[in-house]
Amino acid sequence: MTDRTGDAPGRDTPEGARSGAAVVERVYRAEFGKVVASLAGRFGDLDLAEDMAQEAFVEAVRRWPTEGVPPNPGGWLTVVARNRALDRLRRESTRQARHQEAEMLSAPEDPRAPVTSVADERLRLLFTCCHPALAPEARVALTLRLVGGLTVPEVAAAFLVPERTMAQRITRAKRKIAAANIPYRVPRDHELPGRLRGVLAVVYLVFTEGHLPGSGDHGIRDDLCAEAIRLGRLLRDLMPDEPEVTGLLALMLLTDARRAARVDTDGVLVTLDAQDRSLWDRELIVEGHELVRECLRRNRPGHYQLLAAVNAVHTDAATSADTDWRQVLALYDRMDAVSPTPVVALNRAVALAEVEGPEAALAVVDVLPLDGYHPFHATRADLLRRLGRGAEAATAYDRALELATNPAERAFLTRRRSEVG
Amino acid sequence: MTQYLLSVWHDRDATPEDIYPSEQERQEAYAATGAFNEELRASGAWVFAGGLHPVNTATVVDGTGTEPVTTDGPFSESKEQIGGFWVVEAPDLDAALDLAARGSKACGGKVEVRPFQSE
Numbered sequence: 001m002t003d004r005t006g007d008a009p010g011r012d013t014p015e016g017a018r019s020g021a022a023v024v025e026r027v028y029r030a031e032f033g034k035v036v037a038s039l040a041g042r043f044g045d046l047d048l049a050e051d052m053a054q055e056a057f058v059e060a061v062r063r064w065p066t067e068g069v070p071p072n073p074g075g076w077l078t079v080v081a082r083n084r085a086l087d088r089l090r091r092e093s094t095r096q097a098r099h100q101e102a103e104m105l106s107a108p109e110d111p112r113a114p115v116t117s118v119a120d121e122r123l124r125l126l127f128t129c130c131h132p133a134l135a136p137e138a139r140v141a142l143t144l145r146l147v148g149g150l151t152v153p154e155v156a157a158a159f160l161v162p163e164r165t166m167a168q169r170i171t172r173a174k175r176k177i178a179a180a181n182i183p184y185r186v187p188r189d190h191e192l193p194g195r196l197r198g199v200l201a202v203v204y205l206v207f208t209e210g211h212l213p214g215s216g217d218h219g220i221r222d223d224l225c226a227e228a229i230r231l232g233r234l235l236r237d238l239m240p241d242e243p244e245v246t247g248l249l250a251l252m253l254l255t256d257a258r259r260a261a262r263v264d265t266d267g268v269l270v271t272l273d274a275q276d277r278s279l280w281d282r283e284l285i286v287e288g289h290e291l292v293r294e295c296l297r298r299n300r301p302g303h304y305q306l307l308a309a310v311n312a313v314h315t316d317a318a319t320s321a322d323t324d325w326r327q328v329l330a331l332y333d334r335m336d337a338v339s340p341t342p343v344v345a346l347n348r349a350v351a352l353a354e355v356e357g358p359e360a361a362l363a364v365v366d367v368l369p370l371d372g373y374h375p376f377h378a379t380r381a382d383l384l385r386r387l388g389r390g391a392e393a394a395t396a397y398d399r400a401l402e403l404a405t406n407p408a409e410r411a412f413l414t415r416r417r418s419e420v421g
Numbered sequence: 422m423t424q425y426l427l428s429v430w431h432d433r434d435a436t437p438e439d440i441y442p443s444e445q446e447r448q449e450a451y452a453a454t455g456a457f458n459e460e461l462r463a464s465g466a467w468v469f470a471g472g473l474h475p476v477n478t479a480t481v482v483d484g485t486g487t488e489p490v491t492t493d494g495p496f497s498e499s500k501e502q503i504g505g506f507w508v509v510e511a512p513d514l515d516a517a518l519d520l521a522a523r524g525s526k527a528c529g530g531k532v533e534v535r536p537f538q539s540e
Contacts, residue, residue, distance in 0.1 A: 133514060180536045181423040183513035191515070 023069045024060050031074040032057070032149030033234075037121035038078050039085055044184055046128070046174050048085055050146060056081035122147065123186050123238045130199040131182050138173035139202050145170055147234070148227055158224055159209070196239075200248050200304065203231045207252050211259075212406050219263040219408030225256050243298045247305030250291035254311035257284035262408075269412035273320040285315045306335040325354035342368045346376055358386040374403035378413060381420075390420040424468060424537040425517040427507040429530040433476055433500055440529060453527035461509060466520060472505035504530060508537075 032053055039049035056077045070076040129142040137159075144150045144158065156166035176182070187195040210224025232249040239245045261275035270276075292312040295305040310331050317323040332348035345368055353361035362383045370376035381396035397417035404410050431440060441447035461467035479494030495502060507524060511517040517534050525532040 131514075133518070179538075180514045180534075181512075181517075183515050187515070 021061065021065055023073070024057065024064055027060070027069075027073045027077070028057055029149045031077055033122060033125065033147040034074055035077050035081050036146050037125040039081055040125055040128075040184060041121040042082065043085055043089070046146065046177055046184075048088070049081075050174070052081040052085040052088070053077070055084050119238050120186070122234070124184050126199055126235070126238075127186050127195060128177065128182060128184050130195075130202045131177070132195070132198055133180065133182060134173050134176065136202075136205075138169055139198070140205055141166060141169050142173050143202050143231070144206065144227065148231060150227070158206075158221070158227075196242060196244065199235070200244060203228055203235065204248060204252075204304070206231065207255075211255060212409065214405045219267055219269065219406065220259060222259070225252070225259065228252060229256060243295050243300045244302040244304050246291050247295050247302060247308045250288045250295065250308035251304050251311060253284045253291070254288035254308060254315050257281040257288065257315060267408055267411055268415060269406075269408040271412070272314060275320075277319070280315065288312065288315070301334060301338065303335060303339050306331050306338065323354070325351055329355050342370050343373070343375075346370060346373075346379055350379060353383060353386075358383040362387065372403065374400045374409075377403065378409075381413075381416070385416070385420050393420045422510050422512060423514075423517070423539065424508060424510050425514075425521075426533075426535045426537065427509060427517070427521050427524055428503045428533045428535070429505045429524070429528055430501045430533060431504040431530055433495075433502045446529075450527065450529045454524075457524055457527040458507075460523075461507065461520070466509045466511060468508040468510055470505070470507040473503060476502045 035053040035056060036046075036049045039052055040046050043049065059080050060073070060077060064070075126143065126147050129146055130139045134142070141155055141159070144155045145152065150158070152167050152170065153163050155170070156163040159166070161169075186192075206224055207228030210221040210226075210228060213219075213221050213224075229249070229252050232245075232252050235245050236249050257280050258272075258275060260281070261277065261279040262270055264270050288308065289312055292305070292308050295301070295308065310328055313324050313327050313331070329348065329351040332344065332351055335344050336348060346365060349361040349364045352364060362380070365376070365380050365383060368376060377396050377400035381393045381400055384390075384393035384396055394417060397413055397420065401410060401413050401417065404413060437447065441450055458467070458470060461470070476495040479496070481492050481494045481496045483490045483492075505528070507520075509517065509520055511520060514534070514536070517536075521532040521534045
């Protein structure tokens with residue numbers, strides 16, 4: 001990420017060295033996943049792939065500042081990492097007499113082996129990292145580390161857990177992949193829809209953790225949003241024909257476009273209707289709308305595509321009053337058909353309040369089984385407030401505040417709570 | 422190829438009637454499990470399988486001291502206990518999970534999949 005190059009090692013060194021180190025930093029993020037994927041594909045060992053990719057980057061940090069950056073940095077890193085992996089396996093096979101590995105290494109490449117592109121390798125890596133046999137938090141950690149190329153301290157910082165804990169989480173996950181023989185491949189067609197949902201969920205989880213962190217002091221974590229969007233773009237490059245992949249990217253872009261307007265200078269969350277729309281990122285909105293149109297043309301709607309379409313309606317309105325709430329409501333009706341969950345029903349009720357009024361919405365909200373979910377209480381509180389039922393609204397705000405952990409959201413709820421008495 | 426233990430878990434206190442509410446369902450489960458076993462044999466995935474008597478038939482032996490000590494079992498106080506198992510050979514975890522899903526459906530119990538050490 002370009003805004004991180006200022007922290008690159010060798011900041012105070014001469015110009016040539018500085019650019020070399022800065023390039024390594026930038027290339028690390030961009031190429032790490034590719035190098036790991038390529039080695040994992042060749043050797044079928046994630047641990048080895050990660051270690052050797054890391055060593056290749058250490059080598060780059062050492063050599064590029066003086067020797068200059070090679071014309072194809074990713075290729076250079078892959079070759080260095082692969083040679084190191086071969087060296088290590090040869091050493092181990094000599095020491096432990098592991099004939100099979102030695103034979104594999106000395107045998108010429110099998111000409112009948114299927115040709116796999118770099119894209120295939122990265123996709124395989126992504127599906128392996130998001131395998132349902134791994135715990136959800138391990139999937140996120142592995143994906144950010146191996147596909148996203150974040151360092152272990154960066155992944156640990158992203159989820160506010162100690163570095164040691166995160167290192168263990170990643171190590172345990174890799175050990176399970178090896179011991180249980182979790183396959184390194186893109187799932188077969190009949191498994192693909194379910195498995196792809198799992199991959200999309202991991203990417204969206206990273207995004208929502210950035211967009212509305214549940215812990216820590218920040219209202220928004222820009223780094224996690226950017227990382228999720230980067231993964232979303234990668235996934236779209238790899239699977240351009242999957243409409244839900246496009247839908248997820250569009251959803252993240254259209255949500256991220258409003259980032260500058262979402263929290264005010266006092267760190268208080270600003271709701272959609274009160275946001276300064278001149279702060280929205282027009283470029284992201286244009287790109288997001290184009291993706292949503294692409295989804296509409298395909299006409300295979302899914303959960304993420306419909307959420308993206310809702311966000312397209314919002315970002316299409318010049319002012320809050322111009323919002324086409326009937327369209328939003330219609331989209332939530334379709335979402336309710338695709339994934340009928342109480343959370344979808346809650347969000348649909350928000351649109352219903354704009355179309356039919358808060359009373360109709362409250363009747364729907366009141367019966368939802370979402371007592372442990374703070375947006376349920378925040379939504380109820382707002383509807384009660386609009387109906388002039390101040391005391392009940394205050395109780396609902398209190399309950400929302402008991403459950404909400406995001407500081408910007410808490411600040412907003414606290415302010416609203418004080419307004420209803 | 423990796424070998425996996427597919428173990429079937431039941432509530433310790435569950436009687437056969439809890440697991441299979443009617444004689445017909447019990448018979449169906451037995452038949453389905455038998456058919457699944459035949460498929461395992463035919464496909465070459467079969468290594469071994471067996472159903473176990475209830476946990477109150479278990480005995481624990483501790484042979485780590487000078488004299489073996491024998492006590493009434495089971496060893497684990499856990500609420501969930503193994504009722505039976507398969508040992509299968511599969512190319513990878515996905516294949517093993519696929520077998521586990523079919524085995525679980527056949528016998529009507531949840532199945533844990535655990536890899537054997539290869540060396």
